[in-house]
Amino acid sequence: MFAIKEIEKVGAYTQLMYRVFAKPDKWSMFFRQYKEELKKQGIDSLAIVVIISIFIGAVITIQMIKNMENPLLPSTLIGLATRDILLLEFSSAILCLILAGKVGSNIASEIGTMRITEQIDALDIMGVNSSNFLILPKIIAFVTIMPFLVLTSMFVGIIGGYGVAIFTDMITVKSYEAGIQFAFTPYYITYSIIKSVIFAYIITSVSSFYGYTVKGGALEVGKASTDAVVNSSVLILLFDIMLTKLLL
């Protein structure tokens, strides 16, 4: 019974995406929505990305220092480990898990509220492809802004580590600098961006699906918002394993 329900959900999601990826009714309206979504999902998420990344960057550096107290390990490894953790996992997967909470719940509750207050029905009655009008700009906006958020997170995370080197005597600035430049693989950035773009699609499309298919009242909107975050997070983790195996 559970399996059938889940298969039905996948079917409904596929049908919804088929309607979402249609030509917009009016391009000027699409771009207007797109710009608003860029601000709402991208620019408004920048502060949380910067705050989390700077602190996590600092924390990873401190933890690396504590774990590499062995005199046989060169101190440059601290900067290297911090950089690679940020580039490979934190700034893509973990950041997207955090954004699934912020952006995903926002999308699901916004669309869900529109559903229960008949605003989506109003669009349909007007002859607007409501799924395309509401969901496509969100997906495209988040997918296009995500690489910038990831790059910002990487940069700020490394700055966080720098802070530890500057403001404490746990590691020298010179050694940290040498570490973050040592054995640098530019492909890690490409890998991280590819992952994050896919995660951005998962967050927006899954959250939109849960919001769009809400039935009932405010209680159901809350539940849809939670389901959107939980399911997006699980899918991000699943795809993280698959993409890591495929791309690295």
Add this chain to the structure above:
Amino acid sequence: MIEVKHAIKSFDGNTVLKDVSTIFETGKTNLIIGQSGSGKTVLMKSVVGIHRIDSGEILYDGRNITSMKRKELNALRREIGMLFQGSALFDSMSVLENVKFPLDMFTEMTEEEKIERAKFCLQRVELSHALDLSPAEISGGMQKRAAIARAIVLNPKYLFCDEPNSGLDPKTSLLIDQLIQDITHEFNITTIVNTHDMNSVMEIGENIVFISKGEKAWQGTKDEIFDTGCEPLEDFIFASNLYKEIKKAHKFFQDKESSTKQK
């Protein structure tokens, strides 16, 4: 004119509409009335095309929407205006932007022309003072009027109103009813109002369709409604003491009139 021919609609094996046939006339306020759960909302949603009926036909001036493809249906929907029970104004837009929205989507008018048209419609519903307010900042009655302005901004041929008076006080309800009727006559629209408010029935019921247990039980005008002989309709109308008294008075005057004629 909208014709419904032998419409049948079921949900999970439960037949909600049982072979309903009726005509909604142009230039008149057509009312669908009935008790909660009688199938009137399903009938209205089927006529609008939100629900696809299982069998039968729905003809908009001869155009059968049951056999239309999505694109054709969308094109037809641009001739439709709808007023929802909860107004369904877009929260993220101001009143003016809400009314302008259909123009933005479906016309190639310049920005000035669109604003002018939207302002004209808002003026028509006496909301010129609320252009820049958001839906959350205006009262329920004002929201309904803004929704009416949005519904008529594209000069629709067909106007649907789903319980337009729900949540409104009697005086505001009367204003909304009057506005719907005035607009119907002014623009010669086929208007269908879904309601269970007897005040609306007596105020604007030019063509009334009574639905009971998924079937059309009676059709007529507000002047005929007191002498229908239709038991479910009488149960529905005379449920309140007020209408019981009105019926008594109506009968009294009828008897008096007939005795005067006999003399």
